[in-house]
Amino acid sequence: MAFRPVTPAPAEWDQFVAGHPRAHLLQTSAWGDLKAAFGWEPLRVALQDDAGRIAAGAQLLLRRLPFHLGTLAYSPYGPLVNWDDAAQVAALLSAVDTAAKQHGAAFLKIEPGYYLEADLAHSGFRPSPQTVQPPRTYMIDISGSEDAILARMNQGTRRNIRKSAKYEVEIREGTRDDVANFNALMHETGARDEFGVHAPEYYACAYDLFVPRGQAALFLASHAGQDLAGVMVFALGEWAWYLYGASSDRERQRMASYGVQWAGIQWARSKGAAHYDMVGVPDAEPEQLEAQFETRSDGLWGVYRFKRGWGGEVIRSVGAWDRVYNPLIYAAYKLALRRRESS
Known part of the structure; x- marks a missing residue:
């Protein structure tokens, strides 16, 4: 040809x-x-x-x-x-x-x-x-029913999703006006966990380009009118990506990060996605990840502990x-x- x-x-x-x-x-x-x-x-x-x-x-x-x-x-x-x-x-x-x-x-x-x-x-x-991109990621199978997806998670993650609802965390799909709230959470997270975040205009531009096309959604979790966590999730075909996430130090016992992440997964399923890429874990073999995740918090180690509970597997790119x-x-x-x- x-x-x-x-x-x-x-x-x-x-x-x-x-x-x-x-x-x-x-x-x-x-x-x-x-x-x-x-x-x-x-x-x-x-x-x-x-x-x-x-x-x-x-x-x-x-x-x-x-x-x-x-x-x-x-x-x-x-x-x-x-x-x-x-x-x-x-x-x-x-x-x-x-x-x-x-x-x-x-x-x-x-x-x-x-x-x-x-x-x-x-x-x-x-x-x-x-x-440029993290070589290793954490991939979740979100095919099947919600019960099947929950069953693949570890017990602690399922419990924290339930706690988020029990402790009166409200989840909403964010509007363009909510991008400023998300930016505030991103900068709080970056300062706490010592990683770089994009300029506020970056997340606003991402929202404007992808949300109107139906290829992204912003979710925020709040309690008593105060935003506690947020995620921006993207989808295309059978794939979805959790690219940006943030959380506050306030009211952490309410497990808002779990509730808002679950909302992102539910949205990805509604778009027809079967694979949910949590985008980035330390570039280490699974045995090393499991042996060290409780004692390390540098780099991507801080997020691995959260991501590992969602019932997926560590995948390495080429x-x-x-x-x-x-x-x-x-x-x-x-x-x-x-x-x-x-x-």
Whole structure:
């Protein structure tokens, strides 16, 4: 089959992404628009087959490297291609290379995601020294009835969901006006747990881009008019993602984080999702996670204790892989990473 490189319109691209077996939120045009508002330039490259349909493609996010060293091209959870079809892979990578180089890319970083067994080295990639997305995540099966989902959780999580209702925690689906409340919770959480959060405008932009499309929802849990926890959940096809969550130090005995997370899962099921990605746990083997989660709180360890109770499994992605166009700049990039890690 012959393929022709094209630059698809956003609606055509999103239709392709939604129908792809490896569909992911971070490959949608709306995600490109979100990143465009904060310093990235989205670029979509696709292959059209003989029937005029998109057969494969990749959304690239472009960002200038420091010191006028060119551009980084990054494809999160892409490319969307049949890795078992050598001709399709070669044609797409050729089109991606051309587009990336036209935009001054020194190298291309891809993070193809989970459940992939492709020989990426054979396709010209090398393991990257730097990941962008957490390599390991916690995936929940939310197919079947609510009783079946609850039965897969551990006893403590089920009990805390019930406590949230018993202790008069009210759950509401947030409006645009509630984004400010969510931002306040996010900054409280970041200060407490010592992790970075996005600017307030970021979550507002995410709401504006995804909620009207029916691809996201904001849920807030409150008691006596005071917001205690919130989540922003996204869905596409059979997949859902818990990308952002926050909680207050106030009234923690009411287990608001459990009630609002359960509301997010129920919403994802209503959208047809069967898999709920809790997005990010420490990059350690399951045995180490279980042995250390009660004593460690650094990095993603602080969230693993909460996530492990929801009845899922730890999944590791294939990580990040780089395709080098300019070896000198790539060597400088690796040196800068080593210096940052040693400082």
